[in-house]
Amino acid sequence: MKKINWRQFLGFLLIALALNLYSCSNKEQPAQNNVVNDITQLNPIKVQGIVSPVSTRELIDLVKRHKGAISIGGGRFSMGGQTATENAIQIDMRRFNHIVSFSKEKKEITVQAGIRWRTLIQFIDQYDLSVKIMQTYANFTVGGSLSVNVHGRYVGQGPIILSVKSIKVVLANGDLIEASPSQNQEIFNAIIGGYGGIGIIAEATLSLTDNCKVERIDTVMKIGAYSQFFQKSIRNNKKVIFHNADIYPNGFDEVRAISYLETNKHLTIKDRLKPNDGGYAFNRMAIDIVSGSKFGKWLRKRIGNPIYYRKNIVEWRNYEATYDVKELEPRSRQTSTYVLQEYFVPIEKFDSFYPKMNRILKQHKVNVINISIRHAKKIQVQ
Ligand SMILES: Cc1cc2nc3c(=O)[nH]c(=O)nc-3n(C[C@H](O)[C@H](O)[C@H](O)COP(=O)(O)OP(=O)(O)OC[C@H]3O[C@@H](n4cnc5c(N)ncnc54)[C@H](O)[C@@H]3O)c2cc1C
Structure with missing residues (x-):
């Protein structure tokens, strides 16, 4: 059988969130x-x-x-x-958003592609199950996520394609076909990550995993120490469910590595999912402060984050999977917006990559709110 090396990402994924000043309608x-x-x-x-x-x-x-x-x-x-x-x-696709079938025993769910992660998680949480791989925020649709083959913060899990059992696709001639890693394989591999160029994903069957309690552990270090820290303490640690490291602007020389480890400890947060009430005034104020000045960025690093991370919280995996993008919404869209970019960097190149990145960001005075490092596991699709 011919082997296709398909998007062999092995390395760090850097997600940079920056503020742009501009003028727009709403x-x-x-x-x-x-x-x-x-x-x-x-x-x-x-x-x-x-x-x-x-x-x-x-x-x-x-x-x-x-x-x-x-x-x-x-x-x-x-x-x-x-x-x-x-x-x-x-x-x-947003009204094409129902659950088609579900099996607790098989730990799998079939959904219409316009469903958002939040709706899906709300359903499976009743059965103590979790999504295997998704982004940090739960507002995205399953179809949109498959179409860009997203990565999350899940250590050792790789991109979302690895959690897909099968999909139903409407091709350009209107044919409805089923595709999976073993059936219509080429279409399966082309459509996941294909940005809608091959057809429309109508339904997806996803593997699920157990919901579990996780404890947040964090540590601050010089950026030069991160690569080794990741390889030694995180990469092969089966207890780590989520991991990312935030590079602090404007110095870009320190990172806070944040991991969520499976635990049996008592919950410090009892809610099973994050509230869905849109009350993000505090987050928006924090973003205003951080994006507003160098002093705001210093405040976050030296005062805000040390307070925020002073305790090792214990929460449900599903709680950590239900962030709402609304928390990032600028107070006004009349004069500003935020833009997110992603870069894939091989682990062995990270230490030569970040000084160049820092130079460019400083040279162009980019108003970076955050840079989040995640790991993108190498995959091989046959
Ligand atoms: C705040 C924020 C955080 C993010 N975090 C992450 C992250 O952690 N990891 C990551 O990988 N990405 C991340 N992203 C990027 C985001 O995950 C992707 O853009 C994702 O596609 C969004 O899903 P969506 O439903 O909005 O898709 P859309 O933006 O609506 O669509 C994305 C693409 O998929 C196509 N498409 C949509 N639905 C279908 C369908 N049913 N069939 C075929 N094609 C379809 C569209 O035509 C388009 O080309 C983030 C984005 C933001 C704004």
């Missing part, structure tokens, strides 16, 4: 005059029309009937206009 609005935008509000795209199917049949009919180009929108959190094409129709 924040996350429903499409107006058929203009689709993403979370940055920097990429308005005029489409021919927007349709919101609620069944696979509708999805198929739509693809068969429509003569021109089709684009697909999930949660629209990808940054760069990937969800819309000028004068094409956009299929808005």
Whole structure:
């Protein structure tokens, strides 16, 4: 059998969140005059029309009937206009969002692709189960996440494709096919990470894992020590569920390594999921302060974070998996937005990469709010 080396990522994934000053109309609005935008509000795209199917049949009919180009929108959190094409129709997947089937015994769930992680987790939490691999925030749709083959903070788990049992896909001719690591393999490998270029993911069957209690442990170190720390203490530690390390702006010379280890200790946070009430005034104020000045960044590093991390909290895995993107929302979208970029760096190149990165960030006076290092495991798809 021919082996395809497909996106062999082995290394650190750096997720940088930066603030951009600009002038724009408004924040996350429903499409107006058929203009689709993403979370940055920097990429308005005029489409021919927007349709919101609620069944696979509708999805198929739509693809068969429509003569021109089709684009697909999930949660629209990808940054760069990937969800819309000028004068094409956009299929808005967000109402195609039901649970199709579930087996506690098999630890698997089949969902329509427009479902958001939050809804899915709310359901499986009742059965003490968790998502194996997803991003930090729970607002994204499953289809959008599969389409970009996301990574999370899960140590040793790799990209989301490794938790997918099978998918149902509507191809450009309207055919509905099933694809998995063993059936229609090439389509499976092309569509996950394919940004909607091959077809529409209608349904996905995902492997689940047990929900468990996790204890947060953190440590601050010079950035030069991080690579070795990761290899020695985190990479092969089976107890570590989540891990990331934040590089502090504006010096970019210190990191806080944060790990969540499986534990039997008593919970310090009893809630099973993070509240979904949108009350993020404190987070927004903190972002205002950190993004507002060098002093704000110093305050975060020297005062805010030492207080925030003073205790090793114990919480549910599902609690840690249900962050809401709203906590990042700038107080005003009239003059600012945030933009996130991701870079994949081989572990052995990290120590030569970060000094160059620091130089560029300083030279261009980038207003970096945070840089988060995660590990992206090497995968080989046959
Ligand atoms: C605050 C923030 C944090 C983030 N953190 C992470 C992270 O930790 N790890 C990570 O990997 N990424 C991260 N991202 C990036 C984000 O995970 C991806 O952009 C993800 O695709 C968002 O899902 P979505 O539902 O918004 O997809 P969308 O942005 O709506 O769509 C993404 C792509 O998928 C296509 N698509 C959507 N649905 C389907 C479908 N059903 N069938 C076929 N194609 C489809 C779209 O056409 C588009 O090309 C983050 C983004 C933000 C804003």
